[in-house]
Amino acid sequence: MTRTRTRTRTRTYxxxxxxxxxxAVGDESGLEFLRGFLTGELPPPPLAATLGFALEEVEFGRAVFVLEPGEEHYNPIGSVHGGVYASLLDSAAGCAVHSVLPAGTGYTSLDLNVKxxxxxxxxxxxxxAVGTVLTKGRRTALAQAELLDSEDRLLAHATSSCMLLPLPPR
Structure with missing residues (x-):
């Protein structure tokens, strides 16, 4: 086996x-908060810049993130690392839950099961990554997310349980 050295690639963001x-979290409903990212009123979180994904759509009970995969997402075997899949799916499921929360309520993920x-x-x-809320109670919510290609082929699937929390007054 011949190993070839290549030039280092760089990415700046x-x-x-x-x-x-x-x-701004908790000042308005979760849906209004998330819409702030779409309108540019709120800056995207640093993780979105690091991985290169963005919130594309949000409505009550549903959130959609998009990513154009690049070499910077690769694992050692030449495909996108599972952690990138998981981050997209976790973001979609979590933001779907966030979209149904009233002002003054937050959430945190309890688990994420990815296939x-x-x-x-x-x-x-x-x-x-398309996230949807399956059920919301007083203390927990269950969401799912599907990772799809441009032809709507299922690439990965996840479920996430989220704990709902009252946010402290400011």
Whole structure:
């Protein structure tokens, strides 16, 4: 086996102060808060810049994130790392839950169960993580998320349980 050295690739990105967004949590409904990302009133979280994904749609009980896979997402075997799948699915499921919360209520993930069904590479093209709320109670919510390619083939599936929390007054 011949190993070839290649030139180092680089990627530069920036983000805004995450305290801006954190200070706005709970002031309005979860849906209104999430819509702030779509309108540009709120800066996206640093993780979105780090991984290169974005919130594309949000409505009550549903959130959609998109990602154009790149080499920077690869694991050592030449496909997108499972942690990228999980981050997209967790974001979609969690934000779907957030979209149904009233002002003054937050959430945290209790678990995330991911099933990887197909590999993703740069040739896959843009992928979408579509999160939906399955049920919401007083203390917990259950959501699912599907990771889909441009032809709506299922690449991965996840379920997430979230604990609902009253946010402290400011």
């Amino acid at each position: 920036g983000w805004q102060d995450p305290a801006i967004t954190a200070s 990887f069904l197909r590999p993703i590479t740069v040739d896959t093209g843009k992928v979408r």
